[in-house]
Amino acid sequence: MAMTSQHPHGGADPLPEGPVIDADPAPAPQGDEELLGCGRTMDSVWETLDEPADAHQRSCEYCTRARESLTSLSSLTEQAREEEQKLAPAPSLLARVMDFARVHVRRSHPVLVFRDETSEMSVSQAAVASRVRRTVDSFPGLIARRCRVSTEEGALPDGEQPLHLRVSMNISPESVYTHYDRNLRTAIIEDLHDELGLRAQAVDLEIEDINERV
Incomplete structure (x- = not known):
């Protein structure tokens, strides 16, 4: 169901030649x-x-x-x-x-995060999504599923391109009745700024499933 809320080691063996068959593929x-x-x-x-x-x-x-x-x-x-x-x-x-x-x-999937008259800078959508997933997973009763990253229309005066995030997750029944959404949005915005120096202007949260095993 979907509910939407706006907002190493010791001595290693020599590496084998040729492709390695993955027994546990990603x-x-x-x-x-x-x-x-x-x-x-x-x-x-x-x-x-x-x-x-x-x-x-x-x-x-x-x-x-x-x-x-x-x-x-x-x-x-x-x-x-x-x-x-x-x-x-x-x-x-x-x-x-x-x-x-x-x-x-x-x-x-590069995402433009800065542009001025002489230069521009992009980051990987995967890098942003990885940081967002870690933030979501740090909340009890929440497990991140997907994170889509896009750029808001128009740049800020300092050249920053504000981001629009759409984050889906699984959630426990107990968490449905908490203020997780407001707290989670704030945490995502702050973590992206503190860890990656990025500015998220909008964070939309979507619940993919309510699961007691979360």
Whole structure:
């Protein structure tokens, strides 16, 4: 049913040659998701970057290289965030982040987040969705399902492009009668700003299912 509310390891064996057959494949790719040589998607590696590599990723040369590239990108992004917090971002560091993202990690479904007369910047929809899912899952009785990201009409005076999010989830019966929606919207907006420096202007929440096992 749908209800809508507006608003690593020790000594590792040598990597095998050729594609690795995945005994536990990731979900089938959607739309323009980028496939690695083993059949898994780049997005599936990104979404598990904060977790230990699974058995397939440890033995797969494609997933191993993807994790190394994404880990380096995450480290560069964290350095940029620390510089920004000091109110003195280093242009060379920001350039390294963007160059790395363009050359080494071609993320699918880019979303425009900044534009002025001389430049523009996009982020991966998967990166935004991953951050939103972690926020939703941190609420008792909620499990994130899908997150669609689009850009609102018109840029803000500082060049930022406000985002419009549509987030679907499963929810426990007890949570239906709480103010989860207002609190969750606030948490999503704040986490995106604090963690990724993005501004969400609208967050629409959709309940896909009410499940006692949530």
